[in-house]
Amino acid sequence: MIVYNENSLDRLMFKEEAAIALRRQLIPKNEFDAVAAANVVDLYRPNIFIRIGLFLVTVVIASMSFGLIILVTADALDSDTGFFWICIIFAFFIYVALEWIIQSKRHYRSGVDDALLWNALGFIVAAANIFTGITRWNNHC
């Protein structure tokens, strides 16, 4: 299952292929323009540097939100299960945010979706760790 709009992805691919062909001078400029005009990409894809910035900032936002939740629910940290549930719920929220960003804001490799994906995975792994007892939260306290 792909969250991204498949049509948009196809169009993006066509356009990129055409750009490569143009660079290698296999097609004339007017043909490239025609392909580009026929395949308008509606995905949000910023420059690589902006992507890095968005990634970092999103990580900051996510971790600070997690910190805030931890502060509010400080009592739950007394037990492993409490921490496990916080991680799971937080991962779920991040995942929902990720789907929202991709579907309604049309982000595609924009840094924001990268960061949210990694964060969601990270929290799921953390939850699994605590659940299976590989990492015991209370031992570190």
Next chain:
Amino acid sequence: LNNCTKQGLISDQSLDRIKKAESEKLFSIHWELRTFLYLGILLLTSGLGILIYKNIDTIGHQVILALIALLCAGCFFYCERNKPPFSFEKVNSPNAYFDYILLLGCLTLLTFITYLQVQYNVFGDRYGLATFIRWSSCFIVLTILIILACFQWPIANLAAWMGIAVTPLRIFKANNFADAQIIFAGLLLGVLLVLMARFSTLKKLKSHFSFTYLNFGMNILFISCLAGMFHFDSFYLLWLIPLLVLVYYFYRQAIAISSFYFMLMLTLYAYVGISYVITRLLLLFDNFGTTSLIMMYFIASGIYILLFLIRMNKKLKKQ
């Protein structure tokens, strides 16, 4: 591809051409070769270093110094013989090895100077050895950089990178935060580099270097500014002023040359600096709610920076 042809977007000739090109595509190893050459020189220098270090008792310092000097002189001699004529525009290197031999020459020169300093203390301890090494490494590299820039050697980019990169790294590694001198030295160096960048663009002297100058100038200036902010504890609010001035200046630059890279760097540096100040101010009210307040600040400001970056991306793209 076939889809596009069906829609009449691509002519049949173009389709044939693309298919032909795809079938007889050459696999380019140009960059692989270059990387190996570059790595080879780095490995050679470091390997020689280790070998010599291990056998220092049997070889003797003078022999090593002479060898290094010979190698260095050889490299520069080769470059001198083969160098393209001087010009203020960008000059392409005469052949594939030229850049790397020059690089080897620069590296051995640096080794030579450091060796002399460490072993025989040639440059003396007029200013006190500790500060002197710091200053000298900074200055020697800068001099080399200037010489290279004047002698139109294209790899000066690389030399600049290697040389100056050491300085900000040292600020962190050697914990020179405690040293006010290096912070001001950094500020001075940064201003100098930015001025050089401006000068070279204005006078069209090697203007292709101006990005390198500006890049290092920016990083060094911002790092020194932040270091100053962290170091001079009681004046951290004052350091906000130069920081904001810098942000404004580089913001204008980034817009002018529509550079995403500068935009990102200045945003991040400014964010760190301003967040530091705000966190410090919030910590003045020392009670239970402060921590949550700080976290809320980071969430809110993070979202703002997110929107800012997205907006800047649009703005720069339009240009």
